[in-house]
Every structure is written in C-alpha cells, then in structure tokens.
Amino acid sequence: MEAEKEDEDEASPEEYVALSDFIGGGSDQLSFSSGDRLVVHSKPSAEWWWAALQGVPGYVPASYLRLVTAEEEEEEEEDVSSEDPWQDEEYFGSYGTLRLHLEMLSDKSRTETYRQVILSNSASLKNKVVMDLGCGTGIISLFCAQLAQPSVVYAVEASSMADYTRQLVKQNGCEEVVTVLQGRAEEIELPEQVDVLVSEWMGNCLLFEFMVESVLQARDRWLRDGGVMWPSSAALTLVPCQADSYYTEKMAFWERPYGLDFTPLQPLAQQEFFTKPKFSHLIEPDDCLTTPCDVICLDMYTLQVRDLEEMKGQFHFCVEKSGVFHGFTAWFTVHFESLEAGGAAVELNTGPDSEPTHWKQTLFMLDRPVSVCAGDSISGSIVLHRNPVWRRHMTVTLQWSINSSTEDTDNCQAGTKSFPMWR
Ligand SMILES: NC(=[NH2+])NCCC[C@H]1O[C@@H](n2cnc3c(N)ncnc32)[C@H](O)[C@@H]1O
Numbered sequence: 329m330e331a332e333k334e335d336e337d338e339a340s341p342e343e344y345v346a347l348s349d350f351i352g353g354g355s356d357q358l359s360f361s362s363g364d365r366l367v368v369h370s371k372p373s374a375e376w377w378w379a380a381l382q383g384v385p386g387y388v389p390a391s392y393l394r395l396v397t398a399e400e401e402e403e404e405e406e407d408v409s410s411e412d413p414w415q416d417e418e419y420f421g422s423y424g425t426l427r428l429h430l431e432m433l434s435d436k437s438r439t440e441t442y443r444q445v446i447l448s449n450s451a452s453l454k455n456k457v458v459m460d461l462g463c464g465t466g467i468i469s470l471f472c473a474q475l476a477q478p479s480v481v482y483a484v485e486a487s488s489m490a491d492y493t494r495q496l497v498k499q500n501g502c503e504e505v506v507t508v509l510q511g512r513a514e515e516i517e518l519p520e521q522v523d524v525l526v527s528e529w530m531g532n533c534l535l536f537e538f539m540v541e542s543v544l545q546a547r548d549r550w551l552r553d554g555g556v557m558w559p560s561s562a563a564l565t566l567v568p569c570q571a572d573s574y575y576t577e578k579m580a581f582w583e584r585p586y587g588l589d590f591t592p593l594q595p596l597a598q599q600e601f602f603t604k605p606k607f608s609h610l611i612e613p614d615d616c617l618t619t620p621c622d623v624i625c626l627d628m629y630t631l632q633v634r635d636l637e638e639m640k641g642q643f644h645f646c647v648e649k650s651g652v653f654h655g656f657t658a659w660f661t662v663h664f665e666s667l668e669a670g671g672a673a674v675e676l677n678t679g680p681d682s683e684p685t686h687w688k689q690t691l692f693m694l695d696r697p698v699s700v701c702a703g704d705s706i707s708g709s710i711v712l713h714r715n716p717v718w719r720r721h722m723t724v725t726l727q728w729s730i731n732s733s734t735e736d737t738d739n740c741q742a743g744t745k746s747f748p749m750w751r
Pocket residue numbers: 420423432461462463464465484485486487489511512513514528529530531532537539542
C-alpha cells in the first residue's frame with residue numbers, strides 16, 4: 329500500500345470536478361464551488377490532496393472531488409455547450425450522499441420549524457392530500473404521517489436518496505400514508521391534485537439553487553384551487569454592517585505580517601476574498617449599523633417563474649450608531665400560514681436575532697470600508713439577477729449612496745458592486 333501511495337504522489341496532475349461547494353478553513357485550504365475544475369498535484373493523504381483552482385493552490389478534501397473522465401474531456405474538446413445549465417448531475421449527485429442531508433437534519437431550527445408547522449395544523453391536515461417536494465430523507469413526510477392523519481403524502485425526490493427514503497418510510501411504519509416518487513417534480517405524474525404543497529427549497533440568500541422554480545412549476549400543475557403553499561411567503565432581509573474580524577483576517581492582515589509590508593497583496597486579497605459573497609457568515613447583532621429591512625418579498629401564490637429572472641428591492645437605512653460600513657449582510661424569513669382561517673402562522677427566521685441555522689447569513693463586502701456616523705443615511709437598491717446560462721446561479725448587485733448627516737461635508741459617497749453566486 330505504501331509503495332502504491334508514493335507512486336500516486338509522483339503521478340502527473342489530474343483534473344477533478346467538485347461535487348459540491350467547499351469553504352476552506354485555515355489559510356492553506358482551498359475554497360471552491362460545485363462544478364469547479366481542480367488540478368490535483370499530489371495526494372499526501374487519503375483525505376486531503378494538494379490541488380489548484382485557476383492556479384491558486386491549496387489543500388482540498390478528496391471526498392468532494394470526482395475524477396474528470398476521458399469521455400468528459402473528449403466531450404469538452406467537441407462541444408462545451410453540452411454542459412447542463414441546471415448542472416443536475418452534480419446537484420442531484422451531491423444530494424445522493426448523506427453530507428447535505430445530515431447538515432439539514434442537524435439544523436434543529438429548520439427541522440423543528442417544519443415539525444411545528446405539521447403539529448400546529450395537525451387537525452386540519454386530516455384526510456388532506458400533501459406533496460412534499462424535494463423530500464430528501466423524507467423527514468417532513470414522516471412528520472405528516474406521525475403527527476397528523478393526511479390521506480396521502482406524495483414524497484417527491486429526484487436524487488438516488490429516494491431509494492433510502494422508501495426504506496425510512498417503511499422502517500417507521502408510514503408506508504400506508506407516504507408514497508415516495510423518484511423523479512424531478514417538474515416531470516413526475518401524480519394521480520391527483522394536492523391540497524398542500526410543502527417544500528424546504530430555500531438556498532443561500534434565499535434563492536441560490538433556484539429550487540423555487542421547481543416549486544412554482546409544481547404549484548401550477550398540482551396544487552388544487554384554494555390549496556396551501558408551505559412556505560406561503562418569503563422575505564429577503566438586508567442590513568448595512570460592520571465585519572471587522574473578517575476584514576482584519578483577509579485584508580488588514582497584509583499590512584504588517586511579521587513586521588513586513590505585504591500591502592501589494594491587498595488587491596489580490598480583495599479579488600480573492602471580497603469578489604464573491606461570503607456565505608455561512610454569522611453576523612453579531614452589534615454588527616448591524618441600522619435596523620434591518622426586508623428588501624424583497626415573495627408571495628408563493630402569485631410569484632411566477634419569469635419573476636425570478638430579476639428581482640429588485642430598494643432600501644433607505646438610517647445609521648443608528650457610528651462605526652465602519654464594511655458591507656451588507658442578507659438573510660431570509662419564510663412564513664407558513666395556518667390551514668385554519670385566522671390561525672397563527674409559523675415563521676422560520678434565519679437572521680441574527682434567531683437561533684442560528686445551517687444557512688447562517690450571507691456577507692457582501694465592499695471593496696473599501698467607509699466610516700459612518702449616527703444620523704447618516706445609506707440608500708440604494710439590490711438586484712438579484714438570475715444567471716441566463718447557469719440556471720441555479722445568480723448575481724447580486726448592490727448600489728448604495730451614503731448621505732452624511734454632518735452639514736459641513738456634502739460628501740455623498742456612492743458605489744455599486746456585483747457579486748456572482750457563484751458563476
Ligand atoms: N433547501 C435546499 N436548498 N435544499 C434542500 C432540499 C433539497 C432536496 O430536494 C431535492 N430536489 C431539489 N429539486 C428537486 C426537484 N426539482 N425535484 C425533486 N427533488 C428535488 C434534492 O435532491 C434534495 O434532496
């Protein structure tokens with residue numbers, strides 16, 4: 329085994345494709361997005377390999393990578409446009425493994441909220457027909473069968489996880505109520521319309537992955553008139569914020585490392601660390617410079633797929649305390665209306681004042697921080713522009729202007745920046 333390993337270390341570089349996103353911890357780990365191509369130079373251990381992404385070297389977790397086959401390389405020579413704009417192979421491939429399901433099931437705030445929705449609507453769910461879109465391991469369908477008496481739950485799952493979901497349904501004695509259908513929700517056939525369409529479709533910054541498109545198509549095809557969407561509505565919330573520790577870690581670091589001046593690297597640092605949003609950011613409530621504001625609100629009954637191409641929101645923030653404006657942080661809240669008229673809605677809030685979730689929050693760093701004072705205002709707009717080619721991706725464009733409250737300076741600092749998520 330040893331000899332073989334050494335041989336591998338000497339092997340010529342090989343090209344691998346990333347099966348899902350990875351955020352590198354520590355300075356020598358490489359971050360990458362699902363679908364990225366990495367060149368693996370050496371395999372010092374089974375778990376961690378030394379690789380490069382667009383020339384930037386670092387350690388990568390071997391389990392996230394799949395060797396690019398000779399056929400794929402040939403295909404690329406022939407016709408690069410053969411790439412699936414939905415990247416379904418990588419997307420459903422990653423959901424065919426346990427890693428993401430474990431992350432979602434371990435997220436108590438998320439999973440308990442869906443359990444609470446079922447529990448608080450238990451009586452109204454009696455004899456109802458339910459569709460669980462993108463059921464994954466089937467947790468929501470199992471809650472329905474365990475906590476209520478629907479007549480049937482159609483648990484739809486496109487990835488290979490569906491085979492295991494059937495076993496879990498049987499293992500928990502729910503096969504009378506829950507029917508697992510493997511396939512894309514846009515393509516499967518249900519035997520009947522549904523009274524309730526429940527799904528956990530929210531991605532980073534609410535929309536990344538654009539699974540919401542599948543939910544809208546299923547709504548238009550399978551939700552009966554008067555049927556209920558869970559979630560019923562969604563809101564993207566934004567706040568101008570400080571991000572001093574992140575700024576220090578990625579930018580200020582280069583000022584005096586070990587007494588040396590490394591500032592010529594700062595343009596590189598800005599490009600590498602501040603060009604894309606930082607997802608899984610945890611903002612402290614104290615980092616908020618103003619009261620957060622809902623900038624985009626989605627009504628799941630009226631939202632149309634065409635609306636997803638470009639969603640815009642305006643904002644006008646009043647700075648409540650002096651500090652450094654490093655960027656904006658975004659998160660989302662979804663609401664589940666009660667099946668009973670007038671009943672209380674259930675809310676899942678992924679913001680800093682709620683229990684942390686696996687989504688955490690998303691940080692958009694400005695190129696240069698700006699000092700602001702209480703009384704200043706930060707006005708502008710946010711545009712979520714869906715990627716016309718890569719249909720699960722989008723670009724978030726923020727435009728802002730800062731109006732200083734102190735009369736003597738009429739400096740109205742303005743700026744705009746576009747952040748790809750992730751292509
Ligand atoms: N909240 C999210 N961002 N992701 C959590 C739910 C994702 C689950 O839905 C499945 N899934 C996603 N899209 C679809 C689809 N169109 N049809 C069936 N299953 C799907 C996917 O395979 C995974 O098991």
